Amino acid sequence: MLRWPEEESRRARISEAGEPRLLLVPDGEEPPPVGDCLEDWIRVPAAENEVKARVDALAVRSQAHPTNGHNGHAPSAPVIDDFGVLRVNGSWVALPPLEARLAEALLERLGAVTSRDLLIRAGWPTGAPGRNALDVHVLRLRRRLSPVGLAIRTVRSRGYLMEPAPA
Amino acid sequence: MLRWPEEESRRARISEAGEPRLLLVPDGEEPPPVGDCLEDWIRVPAAENEVKARVDALAVRSQAHPTNGHNGHAPSAPVIDDFGVLRVNGSWVALPPLEARLAEALLERLGAVTSRDLLIRAGWPTGAPGRNALDVHVLRLRRRLSPVGLAIRTVRSRGYLMEPAPA
DNA sequence: GCCAGTAGTTCACCGCCGCGAAACATCGCT
DNA sequence: AGCGATGTTTCGCGGCGGTGAACTACTGGC
DSSP: OEETTTTHHHHHHHHHHTOOEEEEEETTSOOOOOOOTTEEEEEESOOHHHHHHHHHHHHHHHHHOTTSOSSSOOOOOOEEOTTSEEEETTEEEEOOHHHHHHHHHHHHTTTSEEEHHHHHHHHOSSOOOOTTHHHHHHHHHHHHHGGGTEEEEEETTTEEEEEEOOO | OEETTTTHHHHHHHHHHTOOEEEEEETTSOOOOOOOTTEEEEEESOOHHHHHHHHHHHHHHHHHSOOOTTTTOOOOOOEEOTTSEEEETTEEEEOOHHHHHHHHHHHHTTTSEEEHHHHHHHHOSSOOOOTTHHHHHHHHHHHHHGGGTEEEEEETTTEEEEEEOOO
16 A cells, blocks of 8 residues: 555556555545556545455455466556656666657557547647657657567557557 | 446446446445456546546456456457447457448447448448448458457348357 | 349459658757 | 757558459349
């Protein structure tokens, strides 16, 4: 159980270890992006039974979860920190700021399509560059991510979709 | 998204189908027991971004989840999203806009006949092209869908019928 | 059963344009 | 200067949607 966002690095460590965690989010903070069955969050202060309910749920999941493994490593949900370091499955890559913003947007919708428009807004909050810049940076991001087992698929005329690279 | 505890039976059905669900729990009700990665709950009334955060998390989990083997879910019903991505049984295909519209129409009547006329209206809301276009696109759709286990059967002089491909 | 008409399938081809990719140009930092 | 991050230009492939035509399969009339 840890505080968000102060203890982000601790969260990353626990996540790496494949342990469940409950993020305590104070009023006024944005809820964290969760893409992991072993993670949950709750507004604090909160009633005791609510906290208990979420902790119990996490416990059950962590028990029943196939990703808790003796047979090799479970795919852990990718996480990107404020320094642009993306961790997944025990390995990591450092991303330059622009690509980090793009990766973040894609990660929030892991497994679903992220529109070009949204990516452009995420990458360039203050005015878009040339119309081809996004393509180029997606290409670069692809190359940077492939070593850590993440793939970006394009959905033509729709956007891009990030997913764990096929085995 | 459903109300708890009123819609308990609906929750059970969705759970059966292996689809994600978010339980809306009014103040004063006990939080439900959750032991399932595809389920979450939240106190209502709640801020919009909190609901969104939880829905997003569920969406990510439901995608990233390796179609749980331990409790043997039935094959999930095919769904097509706003980006033309059709998901079924853990795999997915991206469909071009036209075929996405056709697939959507067929999907709405999965297992029943969809008339040519209706398909034409679905595919070409603003005026139909040549009389052969539909056939060609059904062919293309067929080829695109077969890898994910969906088949389109023709019912002569009536229309087409989509169904899960026979094993 | 035979035949002709009709419905449906498949292929080849075309024009358009989105995207991939390399090559090059800039800029800022060390 | 050297390097890495970011932008831009340019070229080309391949996807998408449309068309005509050849081919096949089914149907109803005889």
